Amino acid sequence: MARLRTIPTDQIHPRDVADKSVKGSLERAIRMALEVESGAVRRNTQTFNLGRYQATADIADYEELKDRARAIKEAAIESLSELLATLEASVTSRGGHYYLARDAADACYYIKRICLERRARLVVKAKSMTTEEIGLNGVLEQASIEVVETDLAEFILQVSGEQPSHIVAPAIHRSRERISQLFKAAFETDHPLDSGEDLTRFARDQLREKFLTADIGISGANVIAADTGTLVLVESEGNIRMVTQAPPVHIAVAGVEKVVSRREDLAPFIELLGPSGTGQPLTSYTSVITPPLDFPSFSFGGSPARDRQFHLVLIDNGRMTMREDPVLREALYCIRCSACLNVCANFQTVGGHAFGGETYSGGIGGSWEAGTGTLQKARFTELCTGCSRCVPQCPVRIDIPWLNTVLKSRLDRAGGGVSLQKRFFGNFYHFARWGSRVTPFAGSVLRLSPSRWLLEKMAGVDRRPDLPESAVRPLTRQYRQWRKIQAPSVSHAEQETPHRKALLFADVYTNYTLPQRGMATIKVLECLGVQVELSRVMAEGRATLSQGMIVKAGRRAENTAAYLESRIDQGRDIVVVEPSVLALFRHDYRHLLGNPALFEKLKANSYDPIEYLLKIIGEDELELKQIFNVEETAGGRIFFHGHCQQKTIDATAPTVTLLRQLGFEIDTSSAECCGMAGSFGYKREYHELSMSVGEDLFNQVRQTEIPGGDRTILASGISCCEQIRAGISRRVLHPMELLAEVML
Amino acid sequence: MHSGSESLIREFVAAIGLTGATVELVSRSPEALKHAVRRVLSGGIEVPSESSGSALLAEPDDLPSELWDPLRNLEQVVDNPPDNQLRSARVGITDAFAGVARTGSVCVAVTAKLGGAVSLFPRSHIAVLEARNIVSRPGDVFTAGQLENKGMKRSFVFITGPSVTADMGELVRGVHGPDHLHIIILEE
Numbered sequence: 005m006a007r008l009r010t011i012p013t014d015q016i017h018p019r020d021v022a023d024k025s026v027k028g029s030l031e032r033a034i035r036m037a038l039e040v041e042s043g044a045v046r047r048n049t050q051t052f053n054l055g056r057y058q059a060t061a062d063i064a065d066y067e068e069l070k071d072r073a074r075a076i077k078e079a080a081i082e083s084l085s086e087l088l089a090t091l092e093a094s095v096t097s098r099g100g101h102y103y104l105a106r107d108a109a110d111a112c113y114y115i116k117r118i119c120l121e122r123r124a125r126l127v128v129k130a131k132s133m134t135t136e137e138i139g140l141n142g143v144l145e146q147a148s149i150e151v152v153e154t155d156l157a158e159f160i161l162q163v164s165g166e167q168p169s170h171i172v173a174p175a176i177h178r179s180r181e182r183i184s185q186l187f188k189a190a191f192e193t194d195h196p197l198d199s200g201e202d203l204t205r206f207a208r209d210q211l212r213e214k215f216l217t218a219d220i221g222i223s224g225a226n227v228i229a230a231d232t233g234t235l236v237l238v239e240s241e242g243n244i245r246m247v248t249q250a251p252p253v254h255i256a257v258a259g260v261e262k263v264v265s266r267r268e269d270l271a272p273f274i275e276l277l278g279p280s281g282t283g284q285p286l287t288s289y290t291s292v293i294t295p296p297l298d299f300p301s302f303s304f305g306g307s308p309a310r311d312r313q314f315h316l317v318l319i320d321n322g323r324m325t326m327r328e329d330p331v332l333r334e335a336l337y338c339i340r341c342s343a344c345l346n347v348c349a350n351f352q353t354v355g356g357h358a359f360g361g362e363t364y365s366g367g368i369g370g371s372w373e374a375g376t377g378t379l380q381k382a383r384f385t386e387l388c389t390g391c392s393r394c395v396p397q398c399p400v401r402i403d404i405p406w407l408n409t410v411l412k413s414r415l416d417r418a419g420g421g422v423s424l425q426k427r428f429f430g431n432f433y434h435f436a437r438w439g440s441r442v443t444p445f446a447g448s449v450l451r452l453s454p455s456r457w458l459l460e461k462m463a464g465v466d467r468r469p470d471l472p473e474s475a476v477r478p479l480t481r482q483y484r485q486w487r488k489i490q491a492p493s494v495s496h497a498e499q500e501t502p503h504r505k506a507l508l509f510a511d512v513y514t515n516y517t518l519p520q521r522g523m524a525t526i527k528v529l530e531c532l533g534v535q536v537e538l539s540r541v542m543a544e545g546r547a548t549l550s551q552g553m554i555v556k557a558g559r560r561a562e563n564t565a566a567y568l569e570s571r572i573d574q575g576r577d578i579v580v581v582e583p584s585v586l587a588l589f590r591h592d593y594r595h596l597l598g599n600p601a602l603f604e605k606l607k608a609n610s611y612d613p614i615e616y617l618l619k620i621i622g623e624d625e626l627e628l629k630q631i632f633n634v635e636e637t638a639g640g641r642i643f644f645h646g647h648c649q650q651k652t653i654d655a656t657a658p659t660v661t662l663l664r665q666l667g668f669e670i671d672t673s674s675a676e677c678c679g680m681a682g683s684f685g686y687k688r689e690y691h692e693l694s695m696s697v698g699e700d701l702f703n704q705v706r707q708t709e710i711p712g713g714d715r716t717i718l719a720s721g722i723s724c725c726e727q728i729r730a731g732i733s734r735r736v737l738h739p740m741e742l743l744a745e746v747m748l
Numbered sequence: 749m750h751s752g753s754e755s756l757i758r759e760f761v762a763a764i765g766l767t768g769a770t771v772e773l774v775s776r777s778p779e780a781l782k783h784a785v786r787r788v789l790s791g792g793i794e795v796p797s798e799s800s801g802s803a804l805l806a807e808p809d810d811l812p813s814e815l816w817d818p819l820r821n822l823e824q825v826v827d828n829p830p831d832n833q834l835r836s837a838r839v840g841i842t843d844a845f846a847g848v849a850r851t852g853s854v855c856v857a858v859t860a861k862l863g864g865a866v867s868l869f870p871r872s873h874i875a876v877l878e879a880r881n882i883v884s885r886p887g888d889v890f891t892a893g894q895l896e897n898k899g900m901k902r903s904f905v906f907i908t909g910p911s912v913t914a915d916m917g918e919l920v921r922g923v924h925g926p927d928h929l930h931i932i933i934l935e936e
C-alpha cells in the first residue's frame with residue numbers, strides 16, 4: 005500500500021463530538037457540520053431522496069410490499085429465540101460455526117480468537133455498522149492484525165479517522181475535493197488524486213492486492229434466513245463479493261434482529277432495500293449466499309486452495325432488552341435502508357456527525373444508540389423536530405418521530421426534569437393566551453431587547469427571530485363579531501336544518517397568532533352552505549408533544565378528543581386550519597388516546613380546509629365558476645409550500661388540485677420541511693441550523709420567480725409562514741385566504 | 749405474466765439499458781452464441797490497457813454443453829482457468845440462470861463452477877441467459893416452482909449493471925467488479 009502519513013486535523017474533529025452524551029458535543033457538532041460538511045451532505049442526501057421517490061413510485065404494490073416486510077419482521081422478533089435455534093442448526097449442519105455474542109466485548113473476543121487461531125495477518129472488511137458498534141477494528145489492530153476496510157466510503161473513514169456520517173453511505177459528508185485533499189495529505193504516491201475516477205482507481209489498486217492476500221474476510225449481513233442459513237448482502241462496488249469469496253475464512257457479523265424465518269421471506273427486503281435507500285431498483289450486486297460456499301478457496305500467488313471456513317457471529321449487545329421495551333422494539337424492525345435519513349430536512353443539512361452518535365445516525369439512530377449504548381448517547385434526537393416526513397418512507401412502517409418523542413421524554417426524566425426552555429415552548433397555549441390579553445402591550449414588550457435577552461438566558465429562546473406575535477383580536481372574538489353582523493343573512497341556514505355542519509377547531513396558533521386564516525376558512529365554507537361553529541380554544545397537545553412531554557400531551561389529547569367526539573356525534577365534521585394540529589388528530593393521537601376506536605373516529609371525521617372544500621364540491625356537484633371568480637384566477641402565479649406533517653397525512657394534494665382547477669399556474673416546494681418545525685427554530689442552539697434548512701426553500705422561491713417575476717406565496721403551516729417571512733421578507737398567505745379573496 | 753414472454757423480454761431489455769449494461773438477443777443455437785461472443789471479444793468490449801487479453805470461461809451451471817462447448821475453442825478464451833488468471837483477465841464469461849425484467853438484473857450462481865469469481869474479477873463480464881428464464885421481479889426468484897426452484901436452493905448473486913461507486917464524489921464505474929456487463933439473451 006502507498007505510504008500513509010499522519011493527517012492534519014480540522015479544528016473540530018468529528019470523532020471528538022461523536023459521543024453526544026458528552027455535554028456540549030451536540031452543539032459543537034452542529035457548528036462543525038454547518039461550517040464544513042453541510043454542502044456535501046445536502047447534495048448527496050437530496051439525490052438519494054429524489055431517487056427514492058422515483059424508484060418507489062415504480063413499484064406498483066409498494067404499500068403491500070411494506071406491509072409484508074413489516075409483518076415478517078414483527079413475526080421474526082416475536083419468535084426470535086426459536087429462530088436463533090433454527091439458524092444455529094442450519095449453519096452448523098453445513099459445517100459452519102455459529103456464535104451468539106452477549107455484548108461487544110464478547111463478540112470482539114470471539115472474532116479475535118478466530119483470527120489468532122488462523123494466524124491471520126490481514127483481514128479485509130466489508131461495510132458493517134455492527135462492527136463499528138462493537139469497535140472491532142481497534143481490538144484486532146491491538147492484536148497486531150492489519151484490518152483493511154474495502155468499501156470505498158469506509159476506506160476514506162479509515163484514513164480520516166472519522167465515524168460514519170450515514171448508515172448506508174458512511175462518508176457522505178466528504179465532497180470530492182475534501183477526499184482529494186485527504187488522500188493527498190495521507191498518501192505518498194505518484195498516482196493522480198484529483199477526479200472521482202482517479203480516487204476510485206487509486207483505492208481499487210490499493211485494495212485489489214489486499215483481497216488476494218487476505219487471510220480472513222469479515223462482512224455484515226442485511227437479512228438472514230433462519231431455515232437455510234442464507235445471507236443477503238447488498239452493495240454496489242463488488243467488495244462484499246470479494247470479501248465473502250476471495251479469502252478462505254468468512255466471518256459474518258450481524259445483530260440478532262437481522263434474522264427472519266424463511267428463505268422466501270428475503271424477497272420483500274431485496275425488493276425494498278435499493279429503492280428505499282439509494283433509489284436504485286436493485287443495487288449492482290445483491291448476494292444471496294449460504295456459506296460456507298461449497299468450493300475451495302482460491303490459490304493466488306502460490307498459497308494452496310483451502311476448504312472454506314465460515315463463522316456467523318450474531319450480536320445481542322442490548323437487542324434482547326430492546327425487544328422487551330415496547331418502544332425500542334420497533335427499532336429492531338429497522339432494515340437500515342437510510343430512507344429516514346435522506347428525507348429528513350435536518351439530516352440533509354448537518355448529516356450524521358451532528359444528527360448521529362458514534363455509529364448510528366438520523367431519525368432512527370437515537371433508538372439504536374440508546375438500545376446498544378446508553379440513553380444519554382441518544383441526545384441528538386433533539387434534532388428530530390417531529391416533522392414526520394420519514395414516516396411514510398420507512399419500508400417497515402416505524403413511527404420514527406414517536407420513538408424520538410419517547411426518547412426525549414426519557415432523557416428529560418433521567419436528567420431531572422423538563423427544562424425551562426421546553427416548558428416555555430410546550431406551554432405555548434398559556435403564553436399565547438396571556439399575549440392576547442395584554443396585546444398590543446405583550447408584542448411591544450417582547451420586541452424590547454432586554455426582554456429577549458432575558459428570555460434567551462432563562463428559557464433558551466433565541467433572541468434573533470421575531471416571536472409569533474399575538475393578534476390584536478383572536479379568532480374567537482372576530483368570529484363572534486362577524487356572526488352578529490351576519491346573523492340575519494345566515495339565519496336561513498340555521499332555520500332549515502343545514503345540509504352540512506362543521507366545527508372549525510380553533511387551534512391556539514390560528515386563534516392567537518393568525519386568526520385571519522380561520523376567518524377566511526369560515527367565510528368560504530359558509531358561502532358553500534356549511535353551517536360552521538367555532539370550537540372553544542383548548543390546548544390540544546401538539547406543543548407539549550413536540551417537547552417530549554408525553555404525559556401532559558396525553559391529558560390534553562383525552563380532553564380534546566372527548567370534546568371533539570361530542571361534536572362529531574352531533575353530525576359535525578371537524579375542520580382544522582393548522583396542519584400540525586390536524587396531523588395530531590389523524591396520526592399522533594393513536595399513541596396518546598387510550599381508546600383506539602375514538603382515534604379512528606377522529607381520524608375519519610377531521611379535514612384540512614381545502615380537502616373538505618373539494619369533498620363538498622365533489623359530493624354536491626358544485627361548479628367552481630359558480631363559487632370563484634375564475635377569470636381572476638386564471639394564469640395567476642403561485643408558489644405553494646405544503647406543511648411537512650400535512651404531506652405525511654396526504655392532505656396537501658387537494659390544495660394543488662384545487663388551485664390547478666382554478667387555473668392558477670402553480671409551482672410547489674420540494675423542501676421536505678421549512679426548518680422552523682413548530683418551535684425548533686426559536687431555540688437558541690438550533691436557530692442557525694433552522695435557517696440553514698430554510699435556505700433550500702427560500703432558494704426555491706427565488707428560482708421559480710426568475711422567469712416571470714413575483715408569485716403569490718402560499719403556505720399552510722403557521723411556522724412555515726413565519727419561516728418564509730423571516731427568510732425572504734415576503735407576505736405569505738394560507739390557501740384559504742387566497743380563496744376568500746377570489747370568491748364571487 | 750409467465751416467464752419468458754415477449755413483453756417480459758421487452759421490459760428486461762429496456763431495464764438493462766438503465767443499468768449501464770448492454771444487451772443483445774440472439775437465436776438459441778451453438779453457432780449464434782459462438783458468433784455473438786466472438787464478436788464481443790473482438791472489439792465489442794473495450795480493452796482496459798493494463799489487462800492481458802484473455803477471456804475466462806466459467807463452467808455453465810445450467811446451459812447445456814452443446815451451447816457452451818463451442819465457446820471453448822474461441823481464440824483468447826481460457827477454459828478451466830487457473831486461479832491466478834482471475835487476477836489479470838480482461839473478460840469473464842458465465843451463464844445466468846435467471847433474468848429480472850423489472851430491474852434488468854441477471855442471477856449468476858456462486859458455485860464450484862466459479863461463475864461467482866469469473867463474473868467478478870475481470871474488467872468485463874458477459875452473461876448468457878435463456879429467454880425463458882426471465883421473470884418479472886426479484887421476488888419471483890424466490891417463488892416456489894419458478895426456475896426449477898434454483899433461486900431457493902443455491903448461492904447466487906443478482907447482478908445489475910456494472911460495479912459502481914459514488915463514494916468518491918461522482919459516479920464511477922468499475923470499482924472492485926467489472927466496469928462493463930454485456931448480457932446475451934438466447935431466444936428460441
Ligand code: SF4
Pocket residue numbers: 344347348349350351366367368387388389390391392393394395404405408
Ligand atoms: S420526524 Fe422529521 S425530523 Fe424527525 S427524523 Fe423524521 S424526518 Fe427527521
Ligand code: SF4
Pocket residue numbers: 280337338339340341342343344345368397398399400401402404
Ligand atoms: S427506520 Fe425505517 S426508514 Fe429508517 S433506516 Fe430503518 S428501515 Fe429505513
